[in-house]
Amino acid sequence: MIAITVDDERPMLKALTDIVKSSPDIEAVYDFSACNAALEWISNNSADVAFLDINMRGMGGLALAEKITTLHPDCKIVFCTGYEQYALDAIQLRCSGYLMKPITHEAVQKEIDHIKGKNPKSVLLDVKCFGNFEVLKNGEALTFKRSKAKELFAVLVDRNGAGMTGKQICAVMWPESTDDVKNMDYLRHLVGDIKKALANAGAEKVFCQDGYNYRIDTTRINCDYHKYLKTGNPQFHGEYMSQYSWAESTLALLLGRK
Secondary structure, X not given: OEEEEEOOOHHHHXXXXXXXXXXXXXXEEEEEOOHHHHHHHHHHOOOOEEEEEOOOOOOHHHHHHHHHHHHOOOOEEEEEEOOHHHHHHHHHOOOOEEEEOOOOHHHHHHHHHHHHOOOOOOOOEEEEOXXXXXXXXXXXXXXXXXXXXXXXXXXXXXXXXXXXXXXHHHHHHOOOOOOHHHHHHHHHHXXXXXXXXXXXXXXXXXXEEEOOEEEEOHHHEEEHHHHHHHHOOOOOOOOOOOOOHHHHHHHHHHHHHO
């Protein structure tokens, strides 16, 4: 999806644009601090969704929305404002959404899901990476048959949704071993352990496998590390998956961000 963001307060515009950019459904975002500039751009280009402040200098967000929908009837309008009194006007314009400031990642993604006709995926697990690595269901730690199965799950969480082949996983978990046959056989047992632990927690959909390619569906977990990468929150205090030596490379990157 292509999005535009319009707000005449530059700090608000940057915050809104960063949040919209963080959605996996958004391909590109074009931001404008003036209604006229946004209108000029939309007159020659198309967008799937426009996130507009309402109370802006010049024509204002409501008038801009009318012009956008005249030019591009399929463009969805989401108003972002700190004033509830504009809600009725927004509804009469048949806007797709009405967000109250301060805008959050969750609120923006919910609007995007609504526009795409998707039901937001339910979060099935809490994952703690800062400090020691833990996987929680309703506040209780998941039980894995083997400690290495938990470590495999940590490796995939560390990849932040990117897939890994079996050989890539083995290289991380057993860097000194050259017995590929033995490692791959053990890996299959660990995958079985993960699937059983997740099934017992009603969280099977967290783990994704395509042949010998494995990944975690990050939309199904609430993870402090993933949130930190997106927003800078929660607070990171210099410890990351402390029980795993291979996590030191990610720790170094996180320390570099501080």
